[in-house]
Amino acid sequence: MLSFVGLGLYDGEDISLKGLRKIREADHIFLEGYTSRLMGIKICEMEDQYGKTVTVLGREDVEQHPDTILEYAKEGPVVFLTGGDPMVSTTHADLRIRAAERGIKTEIIHSSSIISAVCGLSGLQNYRFGKSCSVPYPTENWFPLTPYETISANLKLNLHTLVYLDIQSERYMSVPEAVRLISAMAEKKNEPLPKLFIGIARAGSENPTVIAGNAETLVNADFGPPLHVLVVPAELHPIEEDYIRTFAGYHD
Known part of the structure; x- marks a missing residue:
């Protein structure tokens, strides 16, 4: 059995009781550490909470070399931990497909996700979001414009955009960095910069920061x-505008 267990957004208290039970029943526990991170808890603290060893996996471990996970899952209960909700990332869906192809039973223990948390913290209505995108750190010979193109396409359809920010080994993109990069993309495209942004930090914590403005x-x-x-809103519904004025410090 391979159980995909969501850890939620921020710390060790976000996991569901069902997820915690699956961990305690498992023979092996793996943690995917590349699509998201729980900033409110360390790996050693997780192991203390679970009473078990947690093996951290990189992208190549999951996408190119998943045999260890799958072989263990053929023999007994294995838990695959992820930040947020397990199936938001396509790499996790691929692992579940591979397990099914080997005749391994799977299950999903859902948890809170940034996708729903953003709606609660920003007040933007969830059905008004278009395609999401990610802003990566550029390199010397690579400066992608795709994030701006996605934002622009959504705005033309009057849809909001959820923008994920790059996570590297010990480097986490900030909202100001992302806005600067999007500004540079707009300049390279010779197109206008969005008029409004909403930045959110530490969703799921006791003290998240939410700021809206240009x-x-x-x-x-x-x-x-x-x-x-980061969120790039489209035209705001009156309730959405009232919400960010009240909870995100927005003013014209």
């Missing part, structure tokens, strides 16, 4: 420690 406002704002995520 590019200059967010570039100069202090969002504090990671993880950060």
Whole structure:
């Protein structure tokens, strides 16, 4: 059995009771550590909470070399932990398909996700979001424009955009960094910069930061420690506008 268990958004208290029971019943526990991170708990603290060893996996371990996980799952209960909800990332769906092809039974223990948390923290209505995108750190010879193109396409359809920010080994993109990069993309495309952004930091914690405003406002704002995520709103519904005025410091 291979159980995909969501850890939620921030710390060790976000996991469901069902997920915690699956961990305690498992012979082996793996943690996917590349699509998201729980900033409110360390691996050693997880192991203390679970009473078991947690093996951290990189992208190549899951996407290219999943045999160890699958072989263990053929013999007994295995838990595959992920930040947020397990099936938000396509790499996790691929692992479940591979398990099914080997005749391994699977199950999903869902948890809170940034997708729903963003709606609660920003007040933006969930059915008004279009395609999401990610802003990566550029390299010397690579500066992708796809994130801006996705945002622009959504705005033309009057849809909001959820923008994921790059996570590297010990480097976490901040909202101000992301806004600067999107500004550079717009300049390279010779197209206008979105008029409004909403930055969110530490969703799921006791003290999340939510700030709405134009590019200059967010570039100069202090969002504090990671993880950060960005939203580019389309035209606001009156309730959405009231919400960000009340809870995100927005003003014209």
